[in-house]
Structure formats: C-alpha cells, structure tokens
Amino acid sequence: MGLRDIEKKLKVKSAFQVKEAELMIKELEQMLENIKQVKKQLKKFEKKYGDKIVENKEYYEKLAGLREELGLPTEIGRYEWKEAPTLKDRLTGKGFYDVLANEIMDLGQKLIEENGGIMSVGELFTQLNKARPGKLVTIDDLYRSLDKLINSKLIPPFKVLESGVKLVEFAPVEFSPDHDVILNMASRTGFVTKEDLLLRTGWAEERINRCLSFFEESGIARVDSSYAEGTKYYFPGLSHT
Secondary structure: OOHHHHHHHHHHHHHHHHHHHHHHHHHHHHHHHHHHHHHHHHHHHHHHHHHHHHHOHHHHHHHHHHHHHOOOOOOOOOOOOOOOOOHHHHHHOOOHHHHHHHHHHHHHHHOHHHHOOEEEHHHHHHHHHHOOOOOOOOHHHHHHHHHHHHHOOOOOOOEEOOOOOEEEEOOOOOOOHHHHHHHHHHHHHOEEOHHHHHHHHOOOHHHHHHHHHHHHHOOOOEEEEEOOOEEEEEOOOOOOO
16 A cells, blocks of 8 residues: 555545544534423423422422432522532521531431431531532531521431530430440440440440440441451441541
8 A cells, every 4th residue: 555545544534533523522512402401491390390399209209310310409499509608608597508408418318327327527527528529518517507407407406425526316316325325435436345335334234235236226336346356336427536
C-alpha cells in the first residue's frame, strides 16, 4: 500500500470519527432535551395531583423513584439541591435547614438496620457528610436541623450520656438506667466486653447478659468473637475514638 493510499484511508477514518462525534453530541443533546421536558411535565403533574400523591404511600414512593432517576431530590415539589444555607436561611432558620432536616431523617431511617436507630451526633455528622460528597455541612447546620426535627416531635430530644456524648434516636427505644451505663461505656471506645462490664460495674453476670441481649436483639450492638480478642459488642451508631 502506497503513501497516498494510507493518507486516503486516514482521511476517511478521520471523517468518520468526526461524523460519529457529531451524531453522538446530537443524540446527547436530544436526551438532555427529553429530560428537560420530563421535568417540566413532572412540575405540572405534581402541581395538579400533589396533595393526592402525598396521601398515598404507593404513589409517593413511585414518584420518589422517578425523581431519583432524574437526579432530583426525592421530596415532592423540590427541584434543586440546596448545598449551603443562604443569609436568609440563617436568619429565618428555614429553607436549607428544612431540606437538611429531611435528609437527616432519610439517612437515620436508612441506617436503622445497621445501628438500631441510635447514633451519636458525631457519628451522624460523619455519615451525613459522607452522603453529601462535595456538599459538606457544618456541625452548626446539623444542630439547627436536628432542633427542627425535635421541635416538630419527629425525633425525641437528645439523650446525653455521662461521657458527654449526645445520642440521636431515629427509632423508639426504651432505655433503662442499666442500658444508659453500658451506652456510656461504649461511647468511649465504640464497643464493650462482658469481662470489662463485670469488672467496672460489679453487676451479676445475669444482669449484664440481659442488657447485652437487649442491645443485640434491637440491632444497636453487634457481636464479634475472635480467639485473640474474645467477644466484643460493637455499637455502630456511636462514634469511635
């Protein structure tokens, strides 16, 4: 094959690649236009049927799924992500903090199977920022949104342990004074052992077993046993130091 033939083939290939790129861009633009139209239709639909959708859990979940696929917040009627509070939000305590409160509730509910519905404020702060990559919140933002949830009676007031750790409860749990003692100890390291509890509390083994069984059955603690370290009861919802 001569140089002219090679040059001709390269030109043909180059022209084909250019054409292919043009078609790809055109197809992408059409897809974006279609998404834009779907969002417009969604706004009209929610304005027309919003109240009825909210009253029906099945409809709400289907619409929330569609919103998620479109890259929209799952909350009906909201079409933009709020990444940080504006001056107006800070002055009124609304806007961004309402949105963040919803995100906190969603996160808390999603993590119930993992931590039994309790989290230290520190652990919640960590998990919330993990769920918002590039849209980090401050601890002040977190507290202001938690206060909104508490004032609305969506979650109970903070449970403050002797260690100073504040617990947020996303599932109703009845703690006894014995449970509080063990939670306080677990808040320092993220776990407890039966042997350590026996030494530090002076309780009977049956009393400790009853408490540990409660934490395990409610999903608040997880048991991990190894030959080297023995049996530990880990509390995923507590920040580990």
